[in-house]
Amino acid sequence: MNMPKGPARSVISTHPVVRRLVDELGAGLAGADGAPGVITDVVIVEPGDRLDGLADALVLAVGARGDEAVALVRSAAEAGAAAVAVRGEVPTPEVRAAAVDAGITVLGVPDGLRWDTVAAEARAVLGAGGAGAADRHGDLFSLAQTVATLTRGVVSVEDSAHRVLAYSTNGGEADELRRRSILGRTCPEPYLALLREEGVYRRVRSGDEIVEVAARPELGVRRRLVAGINAGGRPLGTLWVQEGHQPLAERADEALRGAARLAASQLVDHYFQGDSSARLSSRAGLAHGLLTGRFEASALAAHLGIGPTAAASVVAVDLRTPDAGEGTGSGDVRLAEAVGIVSVHAAAYRRNALVAVACGQIYAMLPESGPAPTDAEEESLARWAADLVTALRRHTGTPVQAVVAGTAARLDDIPAVKLRGYRALGLLARNPERAVATHRTLTAALLVRDVLELLGTRTDIRHPGVAALLDHDRAQGSELARSLLRYLDGFGDVAAVAKELNVHPNTLRYRVRKAAAVTGLDLDDPEHRLAATLHLRYAAEGETAGCPGGQPWPTNAVR
Template structure:
């Protein structure tokens, strides 16, 4: 049976520096899933019958008198199952407490200096990480939950832990006793910056520079002037960066010494925690938005399948075609740079939107895609794509190929069109002399031939053992029989031209061709034997990454 975050768990995560429980008529194990701001619009109580309210409300912009009247109306007019579970308030009057008790709603006092947007963000993040857990499951894994990571680091170091982003905004922190949290710690978890003088002192002492430039922990001594306790800290650095520029700093983990000295192994703990936090923050920054995921599903990613009518209404595009899909892929040997491609997709989106405002762009894996709804002219799309490839090449130093799938029969046909573009890109990006922009119709010979050779190479039962005999002979004897056959077939049996290509005498080539035919037991005068041999040799070249001569298998 599923369970969500309880009020007691939520308050433990928030810590009493931010919020303390005042009353809980239904106990502190009530479920808290959704959080919302309580404003004047919520006081009207005109929700459709049976529609429940959020489990938690933050009393923002509403006085105690209005909130009290709202709670009384809840007790009178709203079924108990549909009422909120808890109200967070900075000014808890006796009348408010009494009305909340009558409505069965818990009251939590929020620190007067806490920023409401910070409290909302924290509650939303905490409940979001815990939603969907079952009683038999463990808490969220440390590599997905910064609050769980902060709590684990606190237990290992015996300190008070804060995890901040690169703008020193708190992302997560460990539970603590307010009596041992110094002023900087308290202000940080309340969503407010530390004293400006203390921040300037950190800058002057080079603390920020060391966090940026060092991959290890640094020591920050106590400062009586600012009433701070001893700290150790480590920068959270971009994961997986090898070569090129230095890894970006994504944030910082701070550990404040509490009521007892920090554990001697704390620096080692922080190094491991920084690696975990880096992965979490990096994934969160790169995670697509709900709109981006929806577009990717339209293109067939993540299982595909969208409600076409709802999608068209949401994005303001026509659901019916004809449309055009353009795919862009990097040429073979260009390497992979995900960060670069993230910048490229932004620039591509600008160019595509200038061409047609209702376009949709996305990146799936290493490839970029654009959908132009209701586009009738493939030639205009091709001209645009060639210009974009040139501009992206100049700006980012990229060599790209483009593939157009058109006409596309509306939004329902986009996934098929993307698959068609991928078929073209799979094979044209490997050819150094391929057209910069093409279609399946223009590249059908290249695409079908490559797919046929791939199918032959992937099926052992279609592999001719006679060619294996030839290749084994060449390996044992340092021979050139296979190369001689390749040249002979490439020149359509013209011995003199093939011998000139190899730099040998025509009689030498004739001998090699006879020897190869005898070894394999094939008849090179037979059209069928020659065709099969060409396919088999081409399949082996394709599997090994060798390039065929233009126009040949």
Template sequence: MPDGATTLGELLAALDHTVATLVDAPAGESVPVRSVALAEPADLPEHLETEGPLPEVYLLVGVDADATERWLREITARDPGQRPRVLMTKSANDSPAVRAAAAEAGVALVHLHRQARWDQVFPLVRRMLARSPGQRAAADDHDLLAPDTDLFGLAQVVAKETGGMVSIEDPQSHVLAYSASDASADQLRIRSILGREGPSDYLRILREWGVFDRVRRSDEVVDVPEHPELDIRRRLVVGIRRGTPARMLGTIWLQQGDAPLRPDAAQVLRGASAVAARIIARGLDAPSTEALLVRRLFGAHGDGVDVPSVAAALNLPTTGPAAVIGIAAIGPVAGLAASSGLIRLHASAFRDDSVTEAIGDRVYVLLPSYHSEHSVGSWVRRLVAQLEQARGLVVRAAVAAPVAGLTAVAGARAEVDRVLDSPAAASSGSRVSTLAEARTAVLLAEILELVRDRPPLHDPRLAALDDYDREHAAELRVSVRAYLRAHSEVSAAAAALRVHPNTLRYRLRRAEAVLGIDLADPADRLLLEIQLAAVPIAQP
């Protein structure tokens, strides 16, 4: 097996029969897989247009059997080395046409449980494919202290040493890893593995028994008795805690099966808690280093970033067109920060080498070596709609594409910030725009802000116009501005002001006299329009 890649069989074992069932594997279960993509119906044509090998594992979201069959038929036209090797879907397992198309393409077909959550399955698959040979060997060798052990390996070892079934969860009760299930897995375990919340009655009982409080506040192993009425079996649970004061990193749950747990199960669980804390802390530390590199790449820590070194550390190409997307909330920004993980998920599904980072109150996405502005724009518009549908979050997005390479990423981020900062661009009605599309609005807003913030650039003659309006209860400023906005069409401006054209002509003559300018002169008109837009009414 080249490069120690994960095999289809190992991936299926990790996902467990609760989540995934193999329908057919034309090349067997030993086929190696390294990369994964999550694709929705609108994504499939774009993937077919991609040059070079496609990702080796595809998770098809919302793609029906007919569309899956058509896509597989089109895949067959590609070179065998450029086809995917595994297709995971919820909809196509009962379709003979899909099975035939998959067999013809040499693609393994895997059925996912209809209740499995994509936002849980996709990260699990990515973590499994990222496991090194050492991590898999550590699980097989039962070496809990091996430096390369991961949570999947730990769950398998604990299950073997205790005679139960293990789930490792984060503080929000999202499953991070689990051991293989057998026929005695209860509904609580099955639902948690599928990414679903446990039975509400049972969760209420756990709260009443103080289970959650005890694992948060102490290192003790809590024995949770079975609940036959709810078909819930006995469990042991321990918190994963680290540091002083202790920080809660998650929990390890051990379900008893048909046979009793081994006598030393609680002791094994305590040891596993310490190992899990080390693994999770290692994972938390690693992203912080990566996040620093990403922030430098986006220019968040000033100039002078060593792009080749950052690219090597992040495994990104230094050259080739790319795209940079900035996302900002319309209204409260707290929801956007909380949704950065969802944005990262969708970005990774669109392109598995994407980079996503929250900086300040905005989220930025880098799509390396991706130069099709049309496809990027289509994806961003879908993302904006998905954020609103899934989280009720209303956002704006700005796209810079194509970007020459990683050395231009910081400049591209500055460009998208200019669009997102522009009130005129925000009021255009479009939720997704590029600097090219918003150039006029952005530049005009920046010019006006520059004039507004520098009093030496204020024309003192405008103050005289404001003084005249106050002293005579006149409306010269409003009248001149309406005239200029109407492109010097007196009748249109008068209609907007609801006055007679002769009245407006009189006001314009008075304004020319007060200002000492000629409205027929293009330079005078340009200067006056800038001043009227940028300079507030002079205070008495």
């Protein structure tokens, strides 16, 4: 038999337990390609133990080395185990050969990694339903993963005693310091001494400053950014972003600042032994109640840390996810990831920002410290929304759009502003290349949409001449109505409209004269022109405007 050579890390397992142990704890990987598909239990065994009841188990071979490890791998495979973990980051050639021959995956556990840590990590992944601690939404692991996505870095969260509470999954990009911190669940003391000497902790505990910590190649340490997690002047912990194989994102510091603000409430729960996931769910529910008007705003304000008379700007976001060809589960995951990204961006922009989901759209509520924002401040908010859309488009792969819906003078007015955002997003969907708009720039278009919807509720308000023109186009296969509408929209500029319709100017003039004859309209009369424009626009857009009873544009017309 040919012995495998090298660490054999090219062998890939899709199981979350194996991915976690390899990516985050530095375990080596060898054995049968693609295995295991299922792991349902973690079992600790020693040489000489009777191996039974191991179906689909990850076996931790404690104390087994050399020939004992080879024998245990073979026996575990015969007992139905899914994988075996043995001591040594790179399994010996004999162990790897036995694994390939038996068709089982073998993990090599580094010498510095405790067996109880391996067991705890594996069981944490299984306990999370196979998703892994880092994939659970609404906790520090999820927040760390969101920050890693936004910064292109390797993220970890520490409490005030420098214990590692959560971290992102970033494959092999972790440096030696991060590996040692995760293995020991705390930052090594020599490096802590350097940080204290440089005043890093003093600086991050004094406010929102993002501190850069230079790389130290001689210590196996890459460049880092760190933010303090503080609440009410009390330091609760730190949030770290380590530079991986590529430079950190341009605005990594802003993402880090927002995430540190979001992490504060979760670390409060950590210190007081609370349930942070329940707290986050409660906060999300209260934010949704504020957005939709289900609860009295003044009662919520104190709980959410917002003044009851505060104004609040609202930004509405739609991911524009595809309706077909995608499972509901993947859509839900994408929405949850997007909510995390919006939350980090919003917290960086405004400390007491709230984010909620309604009607499949994401709404950021940004309480104002003073009166309603000025025009310049609204432009600043629009630029922030544009940066947010850029980040969401990059990470979701969908044509995300956003609308700055305006400012609610009081928290009680947020539902009305939310409705404006919802309607504006519906209008913006017709212009997919436009990423961001403000309600102010869409006011005229929304007014026209309102009038069209009103026409839909009053079927008795119709111009008989325009109705006759639409019937004529249906019967003749002509497009007199379309040409007349373009002519009216173009202020009678025959040359420009003819070019748009790709016809000769004389052809357009003929169509307009013919349309006037069929309808009896006097196109020199402004009221006639306005009535014709509204009726024609309703016919052309009635269906997309959601107008009940809208008479669709002739489908047999040449377009």
